[in-house]
Amino acid sequence: MKENTKWTILLFIIFIIWGSFFxxxxxxxSDIHPILLAFLRYFFAIIPMLPFFIRDILNREKEERPxxxxxxxxxxxxxxxxxxxxxxxxxxxxxxxxxxxxxxxxTQPIFAPLLAPFFTNERVTKRQLIGILIGFxxxxxxxxxxxxxxxGFDSSKLLGNFFCIIAGIVITLYYILIKAPVxxxxxxIPTFISFTAGGVLLIILAFTVGADLKVLAHVTxxxxxxxxxxxxxxxxxxxxxxxxxxxxxxxxKTIRLKxxxxxxxxxxxxxxxxxxxxxxxxxxxxxxxFATVYIQIKD
Numbered sequence: 001m002k003e004n005t006k007w008t009i010l011l012f013i014i015f016i017i018w019g020s021f022f023x024x025x026x027x028x029x030s031d032i033h034p035i036l037l038a039f040l041r042y043f044f045a046i047i048p049m050l051p052f053f054i055r056d057i058l059n060r061e062k063e064e065r066p067x068x069x070x071x072x073x074x075x076x077x078x079x080x081x082x083x084x085x086x087x088x089x090x091x092x093x094x095x096x097x098x099x100x101x102x103x104x105x106x107t108q109p110i111f112a113p114l115l116a117p118f119f120t121n122e123r124v125t126k127r128q129l130i131g132i133l134i135g136f137x138x139x140x141x142x143x144x145x146x147x148x149x150x151x152g153f154d155s156s157k158l159l160g161n162f163f164c165i166i167a168g169i170v171i172t173l174y175y176i177l178i179k180a181p182v183x184x185x186x187x188x189i190p191t192f193i194s195f196t197a198g199g200v201l202l203i204i205l206a207f208t209v210g211a212d213l214k215v216l217a218h219v220t221x222x223x224x225x226x227x228x229x230x231x232x233x234x235x236x237x238x239x240x241x242x243x244x245x246x247x248x249x250x251x252x253k254t255i256r257l258k259x260x261x262x263x264x265x266x267x268x269x270x271x272x273x274x275x276x277x278x279x280x281x282x283x284x285x286x287x288x289x290f291a292t293v294y295i296q297i298k299d
Contacts, residue, residue: 007245011257014241019264021234022093022102023272028223029094033211037227038086039202042195044231049240053192066185066193074181074190075197081174082198083205088167095160099275100142102265103285104164109258109292110135111172119176128295135291139165141284187243259292 029037057065066074093101113128124132142161174194181190206213219227266285269275277285 003248007248008257010241011245012260014238014245015257015260016264017234018238018261019102019266020268021230022105022265023098023269024226024230024234025090025093026098026101026269026273028226029090031219031223032215033206033209034090034094035087035202035209036206036211036213036216038090039199039206040227041086041231041235042082042199042202044228045235045239046192046195046199048232048236049188049192049195052188052240056186056188066181066189070181070184071193074178074193077174077178077181077190078194078197078199079201081171081178082194083201085167085171085174086198086202087205088163088170092160092163092167095156096164097157097275098269098273099266099277099285100157100161100281101164102269103142103262103288104139104161105167105171106258106261106265107135107139107165107168107288107292108172108175109295110139110288111169112176113295115169115172116176119173120179127297131291131295134294135288138284138287138289138291141280141287182243188240191239191243259289263289 025037032040089101089105092105096104110132113122113124114132116122117124178190178194262285266277270277
């Protein structure tokens with residue numbers, strides 16, 4: 001089997017796992033404060049990454065290791081792409097449904113062409129502009145239809161949907177800005193530093209908003225296993241394999257497959273949480289997924 005085929009299959013499995021993050025989070029978020037749950041996600045993600053990070057640092061010459069300025073810059077990116085992203089994402093998951101959050105938070109292929117020209121030399125193509133427009137139409141259908149519950153207008157779900165969209169914008173900015181540190185140091189070091197910095201700020205925020213840490217004493221063994229799964233498997237392993245795949249089969253081929261995340265997120269939400277979607281939601285989801293695929297096709 002060719003190397004590219006192996007990694008494509010591995011990515012397919014990874015994106016199933018990535019999609020499972022949303023129904024898993026939805027199933028436990030009612031018992032734990034969203035910010036505290038976000039911190040636990042990255043805390044469990046950092047643990048398996050630590051030995052690899054230490055090995056990478058020790059194997060480098062002193063001048064090849066990140067200095068104070070770069071550590072500060074990467075940490076600031078962690079505040080954006082970990083803390084900011086996690087806060088909007090977990091509040092979005094709490095207020096909205098698992099299937100909607102998995103779709104709206106994974107709209108990076110739609111926002112990336114729109115935001116990248118402000119920070120890089122990349123330019124938006126005609127195809128990308130069309131895809132962006134189609135994507136916004138789809139998101140409008142999803143957000144609008146998702147705001148109506150069985151007994152009328154559901155403002156909390158609508159707010160949750162917007163939080164998920166903001167999370168998608170924030171993580172898009174993180175991916176764009178983390179590109180330079182990744183090119184300089186590889187994927188592991190910037191990812192670990194940003195995860196650590198963002199995680200520290202998350203626990204500070206948890207104390208600030210009065211998250212009850214005592215609730216952790218009453219978390220069931222099953223929920224702890226789900227929390228650990230989200231951190232170790234659905235975050236640390238997923239990010240490391242995803243970044244490694246980029247270096248082997250390339251960015252374009254890897255990103256083209258990311259539309260599978262909301263697909264699996266929606267399917268797993270239906271299977272394990274029993275969530276349902278009306279016709280407008282299905283239409284909106286199909287339109288958004290089509291837009292993400294359309295944008296990735298070369299002009």
